[in-house]
Each structure stands twice: as C-alpha cells, then as structure tokens.
Amino acid sequence: MKDFKKSVIYQIYPKSFCDSDGDGLGDLRGIIGKLDYIKELGADYIWMTPFFVSPQNDNGYDVEDYYNIDPRYGTMEDFQELAAEADKRGIGLMLDMVFNHTSSHHQWFKKALAGDETYKNYYIFRKGKGPGVPPTNWESKFGGNAWEYVPEFDEYYLHLFDVSQPDLNWENEEVRREMAKIVRFWMEKGVRGFRFDVVNLISKAAYEDDYQGDGRRFYTDGPRIHEFLRELNENSFGQNPEIVTVGEMSSTSMENCFLYAGAESKELSMVFSFHHLKVDFAGNEKWVLVPYDFRKLKDILFSWQTGMAENNAWNAVFWCNHDQPRVVSRFGKEGKYREISAKMLAAAIHFMRGTPYVYQGEELGMTNAGFTEISQYRDVESLNHFRILQEKGLSQDDAYRILRVHSRDNSRTPMQWSDEKEAGFTEGTPWIGVNPNYKEINAAAQVGSEDSVFNFYKKLISLRKKYDIIAYGDITPIEANHPALLAYKRSWQGENLMVLCNFFEKELIWKPEENLKGYVKLIGNYSEESSWEDEVKLRPFETIVLYQAAE
C-alpha cells in the first residue's frame, strides 16, 4: 500500500496532454503512450481532470454523464487499458469528481427543466425577489449573477459557475446517494484516488443577499459540509483504505481544513487551499494587475504549514494546476533565469510538509501562453471576464494585459513533447495554440539532459522516497520577515534539513543563527559550488537544501 505522504502526484489535463488520433484534442490513448515518461519522473499517482461525457463548456467540469467517457477522449476499454498499464508501472489513477454541479445537459437537469419535481429537487430552484430580480445578489465565479431565470417556472436556478453548470442540491439525500454510487462505480474500475472539485461549496447556508462580498460567505465551508463529506467517505472511498483523496477547497478557512484533512476525521486525505495563490490579486479580485506580495506568500505558506501540522492534518503542496498561470512566469522569471527559478520554486515546496503535485509541463519549466488575440483564448472564465472588464470601462489593451497574466489558458496550452510540429502534441491542429517556445522548452530535450528542470524534479521526487524526514519531519519557518529569503527547517529523529531559497534576482547574503558546518548539500540549482557555512550566499533565484544526519 502506498503512503500518500511519501507520494508525488502528477496532474494531467487530458485535453492538452497528448493526442493519439490527430483530432487536435488529447485523449486517453495519448496518456497510455506517455506512462513511461511519468514513470521516469517518478510520480506515484496521476490525477486526470474530467474526461466524462460533457458538452465541454468548461472543458469537462460540466459533466453530462458521470458513468461514461466522452468519445472525444476515448472509450471505457481505453480507460481500462490505461488503468492496467499504469498499475503495471506502480502508478495509481485519480479521477476528478465534479459534484457541486452537473452540466445543464445532464439528464437530471433536463428532467428538472421538463417540470419533473423529483429532479427539480436535485437542483436549487428559487423564486426571485421580484420581477426580474434574482433570489440573491451572489456573483458567479465566472462573472455575472449566479442565478438563471427559467420563465416556465418563473423561478431561478443557482449556478455558482457557468450558467451551463447548475448547482446540485446536497440537502436532498437522493443526490448524496447518487454521488456515492458514482464513486463506487469508479472504485470498481480500479481507480486509486479521487479529487473532489470545489467540494467545500456543496452545503449552502442561507439564500440571502451579501452586502459585504460576492456571496461566498453563504456557501463556503457551509453548515453541513463535514457531515456530507463523512457520509460520502463512509458510503464510498472510505470502504477501501488504499484510496487517496484530495478536496479542492475554494476560499476555505484553515480551521475547516483541520477537519477536512485531519488524520482522525474520516473526511479526506488532504486538501488544496488557494490563499497562497491570491498574493497577486487585490483581495479576492483576480482580474487586476498587482505585483505579487512575497511576504504575504511566505506568511500564508508558513501559517498553513505549521497550523496543519499542529492539528495533525495534511496539505497538498502545489504551485500549478489547470486553473493557475504557470509558476515560473508568476513567481519566477522567464528568460535567462527560467530554468534556475523553475528549480528553486520546485524545491521551495517539495520539501514542505505535504504531498506535492506536479502539473503537466511544470517539470519542464513551461511558461505562460503569451496570447495576444482574444481568438486564441478558449476558457469560458477568461472570455467572460474579457468582456466584463471592457464593460467596466477598461481599454481592450488593459483587458489583454490582465488576461495575459491571469487567464487559466496560460496553463492549458499543449504539453511540449518535442521540437517537432505542434510540439509533438498532435498530428492535427491543436484545440488551443501551442506556445511558440516549444522549440526550446520540450521534454525530448530535457529527459536525457542531467541539468534540466525535468531531472531536477526527478531528483526531488527520488529524495522524498529516500529521506523519510521529507514526508514526516516537523517544520519550523526561519526568518519569517526576511524580504527575499524563504527558509525553513525540517527535523525528525535527530536528522535536520535546511531549505534555503532566494526568491529574487538580487544576490542575497544571510547569516544563519545556527552554524551549518555539519550539513551537506542534498540538492541545489547551480552547478558551481555554493557556500553556506558561516554565511549563506545565494545567487539569483538560488536554492540549496542542506542535510544533517542524526548523531
């Protein structure tokens, strides 16, 4: 049985990973062909974002049928083969369960719209506050009001995301039973883990206007959320202790995460929280341009690290996923320091207490998309906000500048396999443009090259297997107020680990309180010697990780 604390999880966005049949969309057979690559990297699990039948308004996060695979991605036979081939390589598959909402094309919703009361009760329908006035002023995460009017009923339905993603009514026991059944179905197909999409939004507190925010306080970490998760655990994945689970927790609080991912709480194995990825927002407002706040980033990372540890709860640690811009473009630096900064950022989180996630292409130091035309964008959230920003009075150029930094499409460009046509992703025309830098940044060039970003990630993953301190050690932040250094110490059974990262281009000199003579270097991102004994000198974006064995 794998220990999820010693595991590393590789995330695949199937649509952009590898296309085996030339239609421009990645597919399951494409993934099968790349399992050796993932094995070479050393990942233990693959989390795949949804490939179920879907109209693809939100690239599969709008599920029409939870039991069948969208033909664009392949067949159930392909899936079975993928699971078997992954298993042969010691890799488990994790599926993405989108349970806060379905697609509006789901048969339940179609029946609901046809007036079937049983299925209307699967969703959240409410009367408006008056003619043309929705039940509450909540905003959809993708822009606009979160309620859609249905004239036949003179009622509205709730959609916290796109209008094509109606929220499910978890107060209805029948809905909860359906969800557990879906999980059990995939467990029987040999799936080893689940990621639950925005799962802390499923329990709504009250349908009231929000005069302080966008409504999230009425549905985030709601009153019955822990009960619902424990029930789902008991009725599905909890029946097999080998299954690993992660909940995507939108705008959550740490106190709730102590329970979501508590060792004793029988909810989930771990959580994704996102506060550290809002340090380049203005409050909760993402569609603005503000420089990122390094001290805030550090504060948030450290408070979650120590808080979760003190409460015996487990973090997922990550910078990237299909909703986030590329980290090297965000907190590192493209150009001369791209590889160095990509490695530093990797080390910064891989030694933290938690299970690391690597998002496809992150291990190559892939960068943001660099799109310049709205016709290049595909993401529903980006397209909506491009329009909304201009409606608010921003110039088109400013709207473009914001999209270039924050759009989710930054991480959705095709995986860069080689310097061949379309980066080796497809023989056809990719559904979204390939980043032109694939000639320089690609897997073929990196796998065999010792100094590559790929091999740095590979080494980080193998260190986790070799040194138990990485998974089990205590963590102590160091120099929490330093304006450029991110440093922490791990300790376990007399061993120590010091992780030192310079987050900026300027060289940094730091005098450690503790003499580091007894430490040896485990890994670093400069090939030339580093120095750390009396004083630590860190070159631009340098990281060094030092280790001291037990006496």
Ligand code: GLC
């Ligand atoms: C999660 C997914 C995101 C999706 C949203 C709605 O945040 O990661 O891609 O759009 O949920 O399902």
